[in-house]
Amino acid sequence: MRKYVWLFSLMMFANLISSNESFAQPAGNWGEKIEWSYKVVKIDDSHADIVLTGKLAEHWHVYSMIHDPNTADGTGYPTGITFTKNKNYRLIGKAKDGKKAHVYTDELGTSLIFEGIAVFKQRIEVLAEDAFDVAFEYEFQVCDENGCLFPPAQEATVKVKGFKPASDDEVESKLTIVGDDATDKDGNSYVKYNESWVQVPNGNSIKFYREYLKLGGNYE
Numbered sequence: 001m002r003k004y005v006w007l008f009s010l011m012m013f014a015n016l017i018s019s020n021e022s023f024a025q026p027a028g029n030w031g032e033k034i035e036w037s038y039k040v041v042k043i044d045d046s047h048a049d050i051v052l053t054g055k056l057a058e059h060w061h062v063y064s065m066i067h068d069p070n071t072a073d074g075t076g077y078p079t080g081i082t083f084t085k086n087k088n089y090r091l092i093g094k095a096k097d098g099k100k101a102h103v104y105t106d107e108l109g110t111s112l113i114f115e116g117i118a119v120f121k122q123r124i125e126v127l128a129e130d131a132f133d134v135a136f137e138y139e140f141q142v143c144d145e146n147g148c149l150f151p152p153a154q155e156a157t158v159k160v161k162g163f164k165p166a167s168d169d170e171v172e173s174k175l176t177i178v179g180d181d182a183t184d185k186d187g188n189s190y191v192k193y194n195e196s197w198v199q200v201p202n203g204n205s206i207k208f209y210r211e212y213l214k215l216g217g218n219y220e
Contacts, residue, residue: 030149033060033142034118038158040134045163045170046126050134051098052081052156054118059144064101064112065120072109077141077150079120084135088128089160093202095122125199129162171197181206 034054041049054062067078081095098119101112124134135157141150171190175182180192189200193213200209 030142030151033057033144033149034062034140036154036156038156040158040160041121042161042163043123047092047123048126048160048163049121049123050083050136050158050160052120052138053098054114054140056114056116056118056142060142061102061104061113061115061144062118062140062142064097064114065095066097067101067112072111075108076111076113076143077139077148079118079138079140081120081122081136081138083122084137086132086134088132088162089124089126089134092123092125095120124160126160126163131159131161133157133159168196180210 034056037053037055039051039053041051043049056062063076063078065079065081067076069076069078083091083095097114098121099114099117101114104111104113120138122136135155137153137155139151139153141148143149172182175184175190175197182190182192182197184190189206190197191200191206191210191213192198193210198209198213200206204212
């Protein structure tokens with residue numbers, strides 16, 4: 001499926017970033033190997049998924065966001081997405097694969113890849129009632145058995161409809177509450193603050209986040 005070395009990929013990337021023509025006319029190169037589209041999928045009145053879908057040409061593949069080059073002799077660049085901060089929304093967790101990646105093993109090791117269709121998504125909490133734009137940048141490597149193409153980072157924007165934030169009663173009805181702590185069905189933690197339930201960001205303990213809020217931390 002693919003036989004290449006990491007040095008080859010880096011050399012190709014160097015050629016791309018040094019050539020103005022590569023930036024101006026991508027369709028004659030990597031643009032023929034993968035076609036990207038974007039959409040917003042509403043989850044509820046205050047949450048949505050931003051979904052990136054890549055349709056790949058036959059025999060070509062891209063890498064999972066959790067692909068580890070160390071398992072494949074240093075080869076394969078994981079797909080990455082970076083979102084521009086915006087007061088109208090906040091990220092819920094990190095961007096992730098939207099479907100299960102294919103596990104491919106050859107003489108170089110084991111890779112996590114997508115063929116045919118690649119899907120990636122990021123969940124957001126909507127904080128505004130008016131529509132707004134979400135801008136993001138994504139990077140990827142598209143490969144076949146003969147080698148890889150490493151396009152420059154791509155920029156895109158999607159429009160998100162303003163969703164009315166859930167009321168305190170609606171939030172509370174979906175929580176399992178123990179004192180001033182709570183969890184939802186997805187395992188997310190919440191703390192009671194100013195008579196409202198506030199979700200604890202990933203990577204924070206309930207105890208730490210409660211103290212952060214007491215000290216005047218911004219929870220929006």
